[in-house]
Amino acid sequence: xxxxxxxxxxxxxxxxxxxxxxxxxxxxxxxxxxxxxxxxxxxxxxxxxxxxxxxxxxxxxxxxxxxxxxxxxxxxxxxxxxxxxxxxxxxxxxxxxxxxxxxxxxxxxxxxxxxxxxxxxxxxxxxxxxxxxxxxxxxxxxxxxxxxxxxxxxxxxxxxxxxxxxxxxxxxxxxxxxxxxxxxxxxxxxxxxxxxxxxxxxxxxxxxxxxxxxxxxxxxxxxxxxxxxxxxxxxxxxxxxxxxxxxxxxxxxxxxxxxxxxxxxxxxxxxxxxxxxxxxxxxxxxxxxxxxxxxxxxxxxxxxxxxxxxxxxxxxxxxxxxxxxxxxxxxxxxxxxxxxxxxxxxxxxxxxxxxxxxxxxxxxxxxxxxxxxxxxxxxxxxxxxxxxxxxxxxxxxxxxxxxxxxxxxxxxxxxxxxxxxxxxxxxxxxxxxxxxxxxxxxxxxxxxxxxxxxxxxxxxxxxxxxxxxxxxxxxxxxxxxxxxxxxxxxxxxxxxxxxxxxx
Amino acid sequence: xxxxxxxxxxxxxxxxxxxxxxxxxxxxxxxxxxxxxxxxxxxxxxxxxxxxxxxxxxxxxxxxxxxxxxxxxxxxxxxxxxxxxxxxxxxxxxxxxxxxxxxxxxxxxxxxxxxxxxxxxxxxxxxxxxxxxxxxxxxxxxxxxxxxxxxxxxxxxxxxxxxxxxxxxxxxxxxxxxxxxxxxxxxxxxxxxxxxxxxxxxxxxxxxxxxxxxxxxxxxxxxxxxxxxxxxxxxxxxxxxxxxxxxxxxxxxxxxxxxxxxxxxxxxxxxxxxxxxxxxxxxxxxxxxxxxxxxxxxxxxxxxxxxxxxxxxxxxxxxxxxxxxxxxxxxxxxxxxxxxxxxxxxxxxxxxxxxxxxxxxxxxxxxxxxxxxxxxxxxxxxxx
Numbered sequence: 001x002x003x004x005x006x007x008x009x010x011x012x013x014x015x016x017x018x019x020x021x022x023x024x025x026x027x028x029x030x031x032x033x034x035x036x037x038x039x040x041x042x043x044x045x046x047x048x049x050x051x052x053x054x055x056x057x058x059x060x061x062x063x064x065x066x067x068x069x070x071x072x073x074x075x076x077x078x079x080x081x082x083x084x085x086x087x088x089x090x091x092x093x094x095x096x097x098x099x100x101x102x103x104x105x106x107x108x109x110x111x112x113x114x115x116x117x118x119x120x121x122x123x124x125x126x127x128x129x130x131x132x133x134x135x136x137x138x139x140x141x142x143x144x145x146x147x148x149x150x151x152x153x154x155x156x157x158x159x160x161x162x163x164x165x166x167x168x169x170x171x172x173x174x175x176x177x178x179x180x181x182x183x184x185x186x187x188x189x190x191x192x193x194x195x196x197x198x199x200x201x202x203x204x205x206x207x208x209x210x211x212x213x214x215x216x217x218x219x220x221x222x223x224x225x226x227x228x229x230x231x232x233x234x235x236x237x238x239x240x241x242x243x244x245x246x247x248x249x250x251x252x253x254x255x256x257x258x259x260x261x262x263x264x265x266x267x268x269x270x271x272x273x274x275x276x277x278x279x280x281x282x283x284x285x286x287x288x289x290x291x292x293x294x295x296x297x298x299x300x301x302x303x304x305x306x307x308x309x310x311x312x313x314x315x316x317x318x319x320x321x322x323x324x325x326x327x328x329x330x331x332x333x334x335x336x337x338x339x340x341x342x343x344x345x346x347x348x349x350x351x352x353x354x355x356x357x358x359x360x361x362x363x364x365x366x367x368x369x370x371x372x373x374x375x376x377x378x379x380x381x382x383x384x385x386x387x388x389x390x391x392x393x394x395x396x397x398x399x400x401x402x403x404x405x406x407x408x409x410x411x412x413x414x415x416x417x418x419x420x421x422x423x424x425x426x427x428x429x430x431x432x433x434x435x436x437x438x439x440x441x442x443x444x445x446x447x448x449x450x451x452x453x454x455x456x457x458x459x460x461x462x463x464x465x466x467x468x469x470x471x472x473x474x475x476x477x478x479x480x481x482x483x484x485x486x487x488x489x490x491x492x493x494x495x496x497x498x499x500x501x502x503x
Numbered sequence: 504x505x506x507x508x509x510x511x512x513x514x515x516x517x518x519x520x521x522x523x524x525x526x527x528x529x530x531x532x533x534x535x536x537x538x539x540x541x542x543x544x545x546x547x548x549x550x551x552x553x554x555x556x557x558x559x560x561x562x563x564x565x566x567x568x569x570x571x572x573x574x575x576x577x578x579x580x581x582x583x584x585x586x587x588x589x590x591x592x593x594x595x596x597x598x599x600x601x602x603x604x605x606x607x608x609x610x611x612x613x614x615x616x617x618x619x620x621x622x623x624x625x626x627x628x629x630x631x632x633x634x635x636x637x638x639x640x641x642x643x644x645x646x647x648x649x650x651x652x653x654x655x656x657x658x659x660x661x662x663x664x665x666x667x668x669x670x671x672x673x674x675x676x677x678x679x680x681x682x683x684x685x686x687x688x689x690x691x692x693x694x695x696x697x698x699x700x701x702x703x704x705x706x707x708x709x710x711x712x713x714x715x716x717x718x719x720x721x722x723x724x725x726x727x728x729x730x731x732x733x734x735x736x737x738x739x740x741x742x743x744x745x746x747x748x749x750x751x752x753x754x755x756x757x758x759x760x761x762x763x764x765x766x767x768x769x770x771x772x773x774x775x776x777x778x779x780x781x782x783x784x785x786x787x788x789x790x791x792x793x794x795x796x797x798x799x800x801x802x803x804x805x806x807x808x809x810x811x812x813x814x815x816x817x818x819x820x821x822x823x824x825x826x827x828x829x830x831x832x833x834x835x836x837x838x839x840x841x842x843x844x845x846x847x848x849x850x851x852x853x854x855x856x857x858x859x860x861x862x863x864x865x866x867x868x869x870x871x872x873x874x875x876x877x878x879x880x881x882x883x884x885x886x887x
Contacts, residue, residue, distance in 0.1 A: 474730075477730060
């Protein structure tokens with residue numbers, strides 16, 4: 001069938017600058033570039049280009065520019081190029097349209113409409129360069145009160161606290177499974193989390209035993225496919241996370257194509273090499289909240305009550321009530337993944353149409369847990385579309401204890417959010433297990449880039465806190481007076497628990 | 504719920520612009536006889552008047568302990584009325600829940616104060632058969648909450664035994680004049696002069712703030728108010744006054760009265776040591792102070808404050824953890840002084856046995872019968 005799909009991008013090569021070194025030919029995994037020996041020229045198949053910028057970045061003479069094909073069709077507000085192309089694609093394939101990364105639609109972000117406060121006159125701002133600024137965060141269940149006795153001049157703690165995670169910055173790396181990404185990326189995340197004093201999440205594909213040494217900084221995930229879940233795996237992590245849902249694809253499972261299942265991945269996931277790894281949509285032993293309670297306590301029993309158990313859900317319409325049930329079921333942490341949360345592969349229609357923005361979910365979950373008097377029983381971790389330290393601090397002010405980042409972490413090590421992770425051909429070597437490209441991620445360099453990102457964001461968070469006259473992050477958490485809204489309706493302000501700027 | 508002082512329709516008066524909280528600067532002063540001997544208003548009033556420039560005449564007040572020895576077993580309610588109707592209604596409410604032992608209009612005299620309300624004093628005893636399983640204190644608080652909300656024009660601003668709060672709109676020395684404080688004697692006097700930036704000043708909004716016999720005078724603005732308030736709301740407190748002093752009072756009520764934690768630990772909840780300081784403690788103490796911050800992090804009072812808190816037999820001074828507001832302390836014979844400025848202490852007691860500026864987060868604790876004033880500290884102990 002002749003494809004009617006237009007090229008999305010054009011490769012513009014400056015022939016005067018091009019030295020025919022063939023770096024672009026070698027770097028591109030989509031076979032966009034090829035060298036014509038007879039005429040000594042590099043040619044491009046524009047239709048293959050996904051604008052990942054790999055060739056642009058690595059071209060030694062800066063000869064390449066990628067140009068967006070802006071006007072393939074006549075301008076139409078309703079029949080956008082995206083709408084037309086999606087239809088043509090489906091008419092040619094008859095399948096579900098796949099995509100990667102988080103929802104890219106403009107109308108679902110609230111971060112830009114939230115503004116932070118700063119101290120002026122009546123209380124002083126604090127200079128983080130000269131005074132301590134504390135952002136350490138503990139995740140886990142906290143008691144209603146402490147019993148402390150005085151014994152011979154010393155205080156003795158009588159209340160035993162549940163196990164806690166210690167974060168030196170309120171930012172963790174979100175779940176990205178082994179198989180969706182290569183060992184090198186997993187190792188980079190693990191090493192950065194360990195170095196900075198935070199946590200990475202194994203995702204649902206198990207943890208390669210070579211990474212167990214970073215287990216003190218790992219949250220190991222138990223998902224519907226139960227890939228790689230065994231007793232040593234559970235013991236290896238600092239915490240366990242039950243994955244119920246994912247912001248990019250609430251309500252559906254996952255599919256790792258067999259081509260990505262190499263030998264090590266197969267061994268870690270405990271499946272045959274080359275077979276598809278299918279995660280069912282629900283966890284088939286959790287059809288209701290009482291089943292969740294059983295799994296939470298099964299995992300706590302399996303690890304002797306030494307590790308906090310997190311339950312991750314996608315942010316959906318009834319998140320507040322669901323979160324309340326999760327806390328009452330015994331979870332120590334509730335992780336919520338908003339509609340802009342990322343994925344390696346998801347049906348496009350689900351990614352762009354299912355779920356709710358994380359900002360609204362944090363606000364309503366935090367408020368509900370307070371109204372029910374159980375906010376201290378679990379920590380809230382927010383995920384899905386956090387792009388900067390500004391987003392982090394706003395999430396915390398709305399009521400989150402900490403955030404998960406995944407896209408931001410991958411961007412730090414090369415990702416350009418081209419949204420083609422599902423092809424398994426990632427030219428940056430991130431969303432690919434093909435050894436030829438996976439080795440493009442050097443864990444020494446990538447972990448350094450990740451540590452730098454955590455450090456930069458942490459410094460910025462301290463700067464903003466100091467400006468507000470707050471020197472400990474717990475005074476910002478859930479402190480909604482430190483935020484104001486702009487361009488929001490009364491209903492949006494009510495749900496966010498915020499006043500309008502100027503009010 | 505309990506532990507709550509709620510006021511309904513007075514919102515408009517106390518915070519007409521619906522600001523997030525009360526923005527105010529202030530002067531505070533506290534004077535205590537450590538033997539529990541009572542003394543007159545002369546020195547406390549001179550001392551707070553000496554800090555006249557720290558207030559702007561929109562609020563002044565005093566809390567005095569040991570003033571009603573003849574009625575020491577009864578709750579002494581001081582009530583402001585904005586209308587005769589409110590008094591009639593409140594009298595009925597009081598009569599239904601309490602045996603009124605004695606009541607009278609508060610003695611006042613003309614003074615340089617603005618629009619004084621009618622102020623009444625009651626000595627009451629709760630009708631014990633009505634407790635219904637609550638503690639007596641919670642019962643009293645429930646009744647106070649009802650009085651303070653049902654008319655919107657009646658406000659109980661003092662409710663402890665053998666103590667009394669006197670406060671209103673004016674400079675503190677004028678409030679002392681108005682309430683004839685020269686006629687009273689007490690063993691603790693705490694005093695406040697106010698500089699609000701956003702409230703016109705209404706009589707109930709002046710300091711001290713009070714629940715039962717707990718009082719707080721406060722200088723500062725809590726940057727953490729938004730979360731302090733939401734945490735306390737989880738425990739049934741309704742923070743309707745929109746002042747940060749209110750959350751301090753409720754925090755003391757929750758931690759000390761309801762959860763029975765000692766002030767030595769409560770001060771480390773409100774103004775905790777840094778994580779780096781905690782890590783330098785002995786192993787067992789690390790666990791205690793770490794658990795305090797983990798559990799009560801939402802009650803960390805972040806931002807500038809200095810406070811003098813008092814209840815029966817005890818006066819406590821405390822600063823925020825990095826001392827962003829002034830607080831000085833002095834000892835002379837049986838007297839403990841706490842003040843925003845040293846000058847006020849030196850005015851009433853030029854010679855002191857000891858004078859010091861307490862470090863941030865380190866409480867100064869004066870207890871009746873205890874000549875050595877406790878200043879529990881973590882880091883400084885090692886240094887000293």
